[in-house]
Structures are given as structure tokens and as C-alpha cells.
Amino acid sequence: MKASNPFWKPHLADRVPSQMAAELEVFENEIALKKQGKIEDRVFAETRLRRGAYGQRYDNGQRSDGQTTKKLLFPSEETKGPNTLWDAPGMQRIKIPFGGLDAPQLEMLADLCEEYSDGIAHITTRQDVQLHFIHIDDTPSIMRRLASVGITTREACGNAVRNVTACPIAGVCREQVFDVTPYAKAIAYFMLGHPDAQAFGRKFKISFSGCKDNACALARLHDFGAIAATREINGRIRRGFELWVGGGLGPVPQQARLFDEFVPEEEILPIGQAIARVFARLGEKKNRNTARIKFLVTKLGIAEFKRLVMEERQILPYDPAWTAFLKSVPTDAELPLKPPSLLQIDAAWPANSDKANFDRWRATNVYSQRQAGYATVTIALPLGDITATQLRAVADASRKYIKETVRSTVEQNLVLRWVSEADLPALFEDLKKGDLAAATAGTVMDVVSCPGTDTCKLGIASSRGLASELRTRLTAQNHTMDEAIRGLRIKISGCFNSCGQHHVSDLGFYGVSRNKNGYTVPHFQVVLGGEWTHNAGAYGLAIGAVPSKRIPETVERITGRYLAQRSVGESFQAFVKRIGKAECKAMLDDLMQVPSHDLDPSFYTDWGDAREFTIGDLGVGECAGEVITPIDFALVACEREVFEAQLSLDSGQFEKAAAMAYESMLHGAQALLKFKFFFAPEDADKIVAEFRAQFYDTELFFDPFVRGKFAQDFFNAHDDGGRAASPESAHQLIEQAQLFIEACYSCYARMSATPSKVMA
Amino acid sequence: MIDPNQVQHINIKIFVENPVAIDLADAIPVFHNWIKNSVCDEMLVDVADYRHVPAGPGVLLIGHQANYSLDHREGRLGLLYNRKDALPGTFRDRLNQAFGAALRATELLEDEPPFRGKLKFNRALTEVFVNDRLLAPNTDETWQALKPEIQEYFPGCVVERLGEPRDLFRVSATTR
Numbered sequence: 001m002k003a004s005n006p007f008w009k010p011h012l013a014d015r016v017p018s019q020m021a022a023e024l025e026v027f028e029n030e031i032a033l034k035k036q037g038k039i040e041d042r043v044f045a046e047t048r049l050r051r052g053a054y055g056q057r058y059d060n061g062q063r064s065d066g067q068t069t070k071k072l073l074f075p076s077e078e079t080k081g082p083n084t085l086w087d088a089p090g091m092q093r094i095k096i097p098f099g100g101l102d103a104p105q106l107e108m109l110a111d112l113c114e115e116y117s118d119g120i121a122h123i124t125t126r127q128d129v130q131l132h133f134i135h136i137d138d139t140p141s142i143m144r145r146l147a148s149v150g151i152t153t154r155e156a157c158g159n160a161v162r163n164v165t166a167c168p169i170a171g172v173c174r175e176q177v178f179d180v181t182p183y184a185k186a187i188a189y190f191m192l193g194h195p196d197a198q199a200f201g202r203k204f205k206i207s208f209s210g211c212k213d214n215a216c217a218l219a220r221l222h223d224f225g226a227i228a229a230t231r232e233i234n235g236r237i238r239r240g241f242e243l244w245v246g247g248g249l250g251p252v253p254q255q256a257r258l259f260d261e262f263v264p265e266e267e268i269l270p271i272g273q274a275i276a277r278v279f280a281r282l283g284e285k286k287n288r289n290t291a292r293i294k295f296l297v298t299k300l301g302i303a304e305f306k307r308l309v310m311e312e313r314q315i316l317p318y319d320p321a322w323t324a325f326l327k328s329v330p331t332d333a334e335l336p337l338k339p340p341s342l343l344q345i346d347a348a349w350p351a352n353s354d355k356a357n358f359d360r361w362r363a364t365n366v367y368s369q370r371q372a373g374y375a376t377v378t379i380a381l382p383l384g385d386i387t388a389t390q391l392r393a394v395a396d397a398s399r400k401y402i403k404e405t406v407r408s409t410v411e412q413n414l415v416l417r418w419v420s421e422a423d424l425p426a427l428f429e430d431l432k433k434g435d436l437a438a439a440t441a442g443t444v445m446d447v448v449s450c451p452g453t454d455t456c457k458l459g460i461a462s463s464r465g466l467a468s469e470l471r472t473r474l475t476a477q478n479h480t481m482d483e484a485i486r487g488l489r490i491k492i493s494g495c496f497n498s499c500g501q502h503h504v505s506d507l508g509f510y511g512v513s514r515n516k517n518g519y520t521v522p523h524f525q526v527v528l529g530g531e532w533t534h535n536a537g538a539y540g541l542a543i544g545a546v547p548s549k550r551i552p553e554t555v556e557r558i559t560g561r562y563l564a565q566r567s568v569g570e571s572f573q574a575f576v577k578r579i580g581k582a583e584c585k586a587m588l589d590d591l592m593q594v595p596s597h598d599l600d601p602s603f604y605t606d607w608g609d610a611r612e613f614t615i616g617d618l619g620v621g622e623c624a625g626e627v628i629t630p631i632d633f634a635l636v637a638c639e640r641e642v643f644e645a646q647l648s649l650d651s652g653q654f655e656k657a658a659a660m661a662y663e664s665m666l667h668g669a670q671a672l673l674k675f676k677f678f679f680a681p682e683d684a685d686k687i688v689a690e691f692r693a694q695f696y697d698t699e700l701f702f703d704p705f706v707r708g709k710f711a712q713d714f715f716n717a718h719d720d721g722g723r724a725a726s727p728e729s730a731h732q733l734i735e736q737a738q739l740f741i742e743a744c745y746s747c748y749a750r751m752s753a754t755p756s757k758v759m760a
Numbered sequence: 761m762i763d764p765n766q767v768q769h770i771n772i773k774i775f776v777e778n779p780v781a782i783d784l785a786d787a788i789p790v791f792h793n794w795i796k797n798s799v800c801d802e803m804l805v806d807v808a809d810y811r812h813v814p815a816g817p818g819v820l821l822i823g824h825q826a827n828y829s830l831d832h833r834e835g836r837l838g839l840l841y842n843r844k845d846a847l848p849g850t851f852r853d854r855l856n857q858a859f860g861a862a863l864r865a866t867e868l869l870e871d872e873p874p875f876r877g878k879l880k881f882n883r884a885l886t887e888v889f890v891n892d893r894l895l896a897p898n899t900d901e902t903w904q905a906l907k908p909e910i911q912e913y914f915p916g917c918v919v920e921r922l923g924e925p926r927d928l929f930r931v932s933a934t935t936r
Contacts, residue, residue: 003768003846004894011894058805065796073803074824087824089805107926114928115891118808118827119817133808133822135844382812389815389833392926435814454808468812608809610789 001135002116008141015148023154024147027051028140035078035086045081052093052156053139055081056132057457059088066611080136089133091455092117092142093156097188098166098181098208099127099408103395106406108149110391112142121391123384125448125501126205127165127408128156132455154192159200159291161276164188166208167216168409171334172369172376172417176210177228178239182332183268184208186325190269191276199280201291205248206272209535212242218410219535220256221247221504223293224272227535231262239265245275245305246297249498251706251739252713252732253539254294257302259309267313269322274312278305289709334418337403340373341422349425358428361439366424369417375424377416378441379431383449383467384412393434401427410501412448413441444481444488444559445474448501452494452511453606458705459494460615461511461522461548465607467492473552485559488572489532492524496739503539504530506572507555512545512742513615515632515749516594522548522606522613525738528558528576528584538573541646541731542738543585544639549603550591557587582647615749631748634671638664638741645734654730655723661730661737662722665714668744672701675748688718701747710736710743762905764851767896768843771889771928772862773831775838777882782837784811784819786874787830791821794828799868801861802826828865839866839881842891851909855888859913862886884935886914889928898929907931 016024027047034044060083061072074087084090094109101109109129113121116138117131124130134142143153155161164184171179187206191197197204206224209216219225226241240262247256263271275293282300284291297305349355367376379394386394394414398404405417419427431437440446447470450456452463470490474481493500493510502508508527513520523545530540546554566575576584594603606613641664649657666684669691673680676694681687695701696711703710713736724730776782788807795804802823810816818837820829824845831840841862847854866881888910890896896906903921906929911919914933922930 001845002892004892007894065792072805089822111893115893118820118822120810120813385810385813387813387816387833471812608788610792
């Protein structure tokens with residue numbers, strides 16, 4: 001697309017490291033071969049994904065305008081992966097190991113988002129940067145330009161080791177055990193392109209945290225989560241890591257299991273390599289829905305998994321890279337640009353400045369480092385978005401006040417580390433000029449959201465639209481907001497895949513849809529009880545689906561109740577636990593109702609989108625505006641059963657909870673059978689057999705992306721007789737039941753809607 | 761030596777005269793309708809809403825060959841036409857295409873029901889960008905190469921170079 005594409009390679013010849021240049025040459029050749037029809041779609045899809053070039057909404061060339069689904073007439077019929085048109089815009093994910101960025105890198109991101117994207121760089125919940133609406137033909141130029149400033153997109157997507165994340169205040173944190181940055185960096189580059197990390201069935205996510213108690217890098221929701229630890233060995237304090245494995249969110253969230261209380265620092269890379277080998281060898285390959293390492297750890301049990309890893313470790317050929325980085329750890333620490341200083345407001349305060357706003361900003365966005373006289377400043381980015389101009393302003397500030405020590409965060413912000421405290425007023429003024437001084441960091445206003453339906457093809461509801469709306473409303477209350485509310489976290493995902501990390505939030509939401517008289521209505525499941533601190537210490541559970549347009553009212557009602565009825569010092573999690581999920585749900589019951597389309601059509605569009613809401617390319621159902629069908633009631637009953645299962649789990653009756661969750665799945669399957677055939681068997685075996693024949697074998701129940709996964713979960717639950725061996729597995733079964741019911745709703749929506757004509 | 765006829769990806773921004781009268785949210789249904797009714801010459805794909813970003817790209821209508829947006833960069837609201845794919849012809853042909861597309865979009869927007877009587881563009885001031893730093897960096901050399909072409913295209917206007925070296929090459933053309 002860009003006229004300059006052929007010229008970047010010679011222009012940057014002396015600035016791109018030779019290995020990266022060779023890799024990019026290969027990628028460019030693969031693009032050429034694909035255009036010649038010499039590479040299969042599936043193979044090219046994985047090739048580009050491993051370069052971070054991802055699909056985006058409407059990349060199948062079809063788009064609903066709210067009434068009909070039309071073909072997008074891209075110039076070429078060529079494809080770049082299954083059902084993905086060559087010319088359809090895509091997303092470029094850019095790996096930023098441990099979130100570390102310097103000024104030239106920030107400036108490069110500014111140039112790229114301006115020249116190839118829509119003027120925005122988006123910070124993700126895993127410290128990556130994403131550019132949207134990118135043409136595949138532009139990606140080699142983008143990658144060369146990134147390589148010229150030391151950034152790679154290699155393995156940013158695909159079945160590979162993804163971006164290695166780390167606590168953004170590692171090294172400056174007052175509570176850290178030690179700085180995990182050198183270790184995160186070492187493993188990121190050690191695993192990059194490593195032969196033992198190329199044959200996974202799914203992605204592999206690594207995270208490093210400097211302490212146990214704070215949220216930091218959310219170690220316990222990662223495939224490989226390392227938390228800094230020390231131990232006295234032979235009279236010497238040795239560094240190491242408490243290592244957790246098999247954590248993950250997604251449709252089936254799972255807390256990581258403790259692999260070892262102490263892996264010595266010299267063993268962290270080889271243990272990582274051994275885990276990669278075991279995962280590559282024994283992890284699921286055919287069914288991507290059960291291919292994450294969490295399923296392998298569950299299947300084998302943590303003890304057996306560890307035995308296999310240690311066995312593998314023993315036979316690994318020695319690699320000097322395992323420990324080479326350790327020599328530079330003591331001297332590799334970041335340095336400040338300026339000497340330490342103390343903030344003396346009168347002396348440091350610029351003339352004509354706004355002290356009240358500075359104080360508010362300082363209270364939320366400034367963190368006093370462990371190094372006296374220095375502070376880390378958070379730049380709160382709305383929805384993780386930053387413009388090219390702002391990126392250059394951050395680059396300028398990073399040169400003026402610090403030694404270009406900037407990091408992205410999992411809360412979709414940027415931090416400037418090592419600011420000499422006396423510089424804070426001047427830095428505030430500079431940031432204010434660039435609209436970068438919002439006093440919202442780490443507050444309820446700093447809403448986290450995945451891209452959702454804005455750009456992600458898996459999105460069900462508009463997470464960003466909702467996040468923007470909540471942010472606007474909450475910010476309007478900023479000056480009068482109670483501190484107890486200010487400190488809460490809101491995280492939103494557009495679907496059950498959990499990219500917005502809704503499970504580990506005070507108030508979490510994920511997008512679902514519901515059918516109302518043949519119309520599809522955007523909803524969000526309300527997730528309560530999650531814990532952001534303690535490295536994602538607890539996952540919340542959904543209590544019910546609320547129409548998207550009523551989520552702001554939902555937030556208001558829940559937080560209002562918390563404010564009115566909390567005990568002194570009671571946390572939000574403790575409050576939710578005390579009043580119970582049944583009461584939380586009862587509080588929202590009236591908000592869960594959807595007015596008819598005639599009465600209020602606004603419920604049938606999503607936030608920030610004028611079109612009538614649809615899932616996929618389906619139009620308005622045949623029975624629009626007619627009667628409530630029995631399946632509507634039946635599926636609501638299933639939802640209630642899942643909820644009651646949660647209540648049983650909360651009260652310690654995990655066996656009963658598992659049985660109820662399984663029953664809800666059985667009833668969901670039965671409801672679909674009744675909807676299709678007007679009758680259904682009552683016997684469980686017969687329901688399963690009939691459901692398998694009519695909905696699974698025919699693929700009628702299949703989700704476009706996870707295919708038959710939700711049905712498989714149902715079959716597995718049936719095979720297990722609806723039993724669970726532990727509270728953890730009951731929790732998992734409840735999650736699966738919730739998603740199975742969601743899938744029943746989707747299947748029902750597909751069956752009850754009239755497929756709209758695809759217009760040329 | 762920069763050959764003007766090698767320069768592609770010309771952007772045009774025409775500013776709104778009365779930005780306070782406008783609610784950018786109104787642009788969302790308008791742009792969705794433009795996609796639905798194929799209002800523009802380009803193939804239109806999607807609408808991107810960045811109202812939450814201060815002084816940002818505003819609301820964009822994403823197209824395959826070009827984007828249109830009610831752009832709010834530098835806090836100045838205007839219609840931005842961003843040509844993405846290359847065009848045949850000379851620099852003047854491309855400038856003419858971009859300016860024509862932008863001008864038409866301003867007229868269409870002024871006539872859209874939510875904006876009618878409220879939105880007014882100032883056509884006496886136009887900014888021209890080149891969205892390609894390699895072929896047209898914001899340097900004296902580019903300025904020397906493109907100034908005569910731009911001046912000739914906007915006769916009677918004051919043509920000035922704007923921005924710093926890191927910015928896209930950018931000039932303003934203001935009616936005297």
C-alpha cells in the first residue's frame with residue numbers, strides 16, 4: 001500500500017541487525033510466495049501470526065450494516081489465511097519485553113501509528129503495543145523500522161512464547177524482593193525463536209513479579225509466573241523465584257499451580273526451557289481449545305508435571321546462555337538522569353501553575369521509589385490509547401527528566417521511572433500540555449478494556465464503547481468521589497476470552513448477547529469477587545447478564561450499595577462475600593430486563609455504534625416482536641441453575657455445585673432439542689446422545705472460533721457424571737456451564753434468525 | 761533530490777469554523793450511513809471512535825484507499841482526508857484528488873441532518889500533509905521541491921511550512 005515500501009530495506013540496511021534483517025527477508029519472501037499461491041492459507045496464517053500480523057473484524061470481507069450483511073469489495077480475492085482476505089485491514093502486535101521503551105522507540109511508534117495506522121498506538125493488557133487497520137503489504141516495512149530501534153514483532157502472536165511481562169515498577173518498587181527486569185529480559189530473548197519453543201499447540205505466556213502481595217505482573221494468571229524470592233543457602237542469600245505454572249484466563253480460567261517454592265536464579269532459564277519441551281511434547285495439538293499448558297497441568301497433576309519437567313531438565317544439553325546474563329545483573333540496573341531531590345513545592349512550583357490539579361495528580365499518579373528522592377510517574381491513557389503527538393511528548397519528557405526509562409503497564413498506561421522529585425511540578429506542566437496528566441491512574445476511572453467489537457473479530461459486545469462511557473461518567477464525579485470507590489478497578493472484555501482480564505477486577509464485565517423477541521441485544525455478564533492484588537489472587541464469577549446500556553447504572557448501584565453498607569475498612573471483595581452473590585444478583589434483577597424494541601430501540605444498539613446490534617452476519621429474527629418462546633424461559637432457568645451452583649460453591653458445597661452446573665448444561669441441551677423438535681428426552685444419556693447427533697455432529701452448535709469446545713465440555717461433564725474432585729474443579733465446571741449456556745443462546749439466536757442476504 | 765511526482769499519500773485537512781457547535785458523537789451514525797450507502801469513491805470499511813482521546817483522531821471513517829475523519833489533533837477540529845494507497849499521475853493530480861475528496865466530504869457533512877446549520881468549514885485555510893516520511897520528510901529539501909507545486913495549486917494563498925522535523929511534511933495554504 002505505501003509507495004515507500006520498496007525503499008525502507010536499503011534505507012535501513014545499516015541499522016537493522018543482520019539476524020533480524022534475514023528474518024524479515026524470509027517473511028517478505030513468504031508474502032511473495034503466498035501471492036504466487038505457493039503457500040497454503042493455514043501455513044501462511046501461522047507465519048504472519050508469528051510476526052504479530054493478526055486478523056481484524058470484517059477480514060472475511062463481510063460486514064453487517066445493522067440490517068443486511070454486505071460484501072466488502074476489496075480489490076483482490078486473494079486470502080492471507082483461512083477466511084481472511086488479503087486486503088482486509090489487520091492488527092499489528094508489537095512485543096515490548098517487560099514493557100521497556102526508550103525515546104527512539106517511542107518516536108518510532110509515533111511515526112508508525114501515523115503513517116500506517118489510524119494515528120493511535122494502543123497499549124494492551126500484556127504490555128504490548130498494537131496498531132490497527134494495517135495492510136499486510138506494509139508489515140515488512142513496519143517490522144524493519146521497528147527492528148532499526150531494537151524492537152521485534154517475532155512471536156507476538158501465534159503458538160509461541162508471547163511478550164514476557166514484568167512489574168512496571170520492578171527495580172524501583174519499595175516492596176520488591178529484587179529487580180526482576182534482567183531476568184524477564186533474559187528469558188524473553190532466550191526463548192525468542194528458541195527451537196524448543198516452536199512446536200506448541202497454543203500460546204505460552206510468561207510473567208515476572210518482584211513481590212507476592214501486589215498486583216505487579218499478575219503472575220498467577222500466567223502459564224509461567226515467576227515471583228522474586230530469596231533463600232539463605234550455605235550462609236549466603238541467594239536469589240531465585242517462586243514459580244507458578246498453568247495459570248490462564250480465557251474461556252476456562254485457571255489459577256496457576258505452585259511448581260516450586262524456590263527455583264534458583266541460575267535455573268530459571270533452563271527450567272523454562274524444560275517446561276517448554278514438556279509442553280511441546282505432551283500438550284494438546286489438535287484441539288486448540290484444550291491446548292494451553294493449564295490443561296496439561298490439570299491432566300497430569302502438578303506433581304507428575306513437575307517430575308516430567310525435572311526429568312527433562314536433567315537431559316538438557318548445557319547452554320551458556322542460561323547464566324551468561326547473570327554476570328551483568330549487578331551492573332545492569334537503570335540509572336537516573338538527575339541527582340535525587342526532594343519536592344519543595346514553593347521552590348519548585350512554576351509560575352502561573354495549577355497546584356490543586358498537581359496535588360490531585362500527585363496523589364494518584366506519582367509513586368515514591370525505594371530510592372529516596374526519586375518518583376515513578378504514571379501517564380494514564382484513556383483505554384490504553386495514545387496519539388503520535390503524545391508519544392513524541394513522552395519521548396521528549398523521557399529525555400528531559402529521566403534516562404529514557406519508560407515502561408508500559410498491564411493497566412494500559414505508561415510510566416516514567418527515576419524522576420527526581422523536585423522535577424515533578426515541571427514534568428506535570430509538560431505532561432499537561434500534551435493532555436497526558438489525567439489524575440486517574442490506578443483508580444476506578446482508569447478503566448481497562450480489550451479492543452472488543454471495535455476491531456477484534458472475536459468480540460461480542462463493545463467493551464471499548466462501554467469503557468469509554470463509564471470513564472466519562474466516573475470522571476465527571478472525580479472531585480466528589482468517595483475514596484473507597486476511587487480505589488476500585490473496572491476491567492472489561494468484549495467476550496469470554498478475557499483479554500480485558502475481567503476475572504481479576506473488583507467489577508468485571510464480559511460481552512455476551514441475548515435474544516429478545518427475535519432481536520439480538522448486547523449484554524455484559526457482571527463478574528464480582530475477583531482479586532487484582534496478590535498477583536491476581538482470586539478469580540471472580542459471573543452473577544448475571546445485564547443489557548449493555550444498563551451497565552453504567554449497574555456500576556452506580558453496586559458501588560452505591562458498597563458505599564452505604566460497608567463496614568469500616570471493609571474491602572469490596574469482602575463486602576461482596578459478606579452480602580453474598582444472591583443478594584448482589586437480586587440488587588440487579590430489575591436491570592437485567594430488556595424493554596421491547598418498540599419501547600426503547602436504544603437497547604438494541606451498542607455503545608459507540610449506531611447500527612442495530614447483531615452477532616455475526618445474522619439479521620433480525622423471524623419472530624421479531626412476537627412472543628416469548630419456551631426456550632427463552634428454559635435458558636433463563638439454566639442461567640439461574642449456574643448461579644445457584646455458584647452459591648453452593650461459595651457455601652463450601654463443591655460437589656453439589658458441580659452437580660448443579662452439570663444439570664444446567666443438560667437442561668440447556670434439552671432446551672435446544674425442544675426448540676428444534678418440539679420434544680426432547682428426559683433421560684440424561686439420551687439427551688446427550690440426541691444433542692450430539694443433532695447439534696454436535698451437524699456442527700449446528702459450533703461457535704465460529706472455538707468450534708465444538710463448549711459441547712465437548714458438556715460431554716466431558718456428562719462422562720464424569722457431573723462430579724468434581726475439588727472446589728477448584730467445581731469452579732471450572734461452573735465456568736464451563738456458564739459458557740455452555742452462552743453457546744446455547746448463540747445457537748438459539750442463529751436458529752431463530754433469518755440469515756440475511758449477502759449483498760454484493 | 762525529491763521528485764514531486766514520486767510523492768504519494770497526500771492528506772488534506774479543512775478546519776471547522778465553529779467546533780463548539782458540534783457533537784462528534786453525531787459523526788458515528790453519519791459515517792455508518794456513508795458505508796451503507798457507499799457515499800464515497802473509496803471502499804469504506806469501518807468507523808473508529810476515538811472521542812475519548814484528547815486532541816486525537818476524533819471519529820474516523822476507515823476506508824481501503826483512504827480514511828476520512830473528523831480529526832481533533834492539536835485540539836483543532838477539521839475534516840481530514842488521508843490517502844492510503846498510491847495513485848497514478850503527477851503530484852498535482854494527487855493533490856487535486858485529495859483536495860477534491862476532502863472538499864466533497866466537507867460539503868456532504870455540512871448537509872447531513874445532525875450537522876445541518878451547525879457545522880461550517882473554513883475553506884479559506886487548508887493544510888496539506890504528506891503521510892510518508894521516507895519519500896517526503898519534513899525537511900527544507902522537501903519544502904523546496906513541493907512548495908512551487910502547492911503554491912501553484914492554491915493561487916493567491918499564503919503557503920507556509922509547519923511543524924518540526926519529526927512531524928509529517930505539512931504546509932498550510934491560507935487565502936490572503
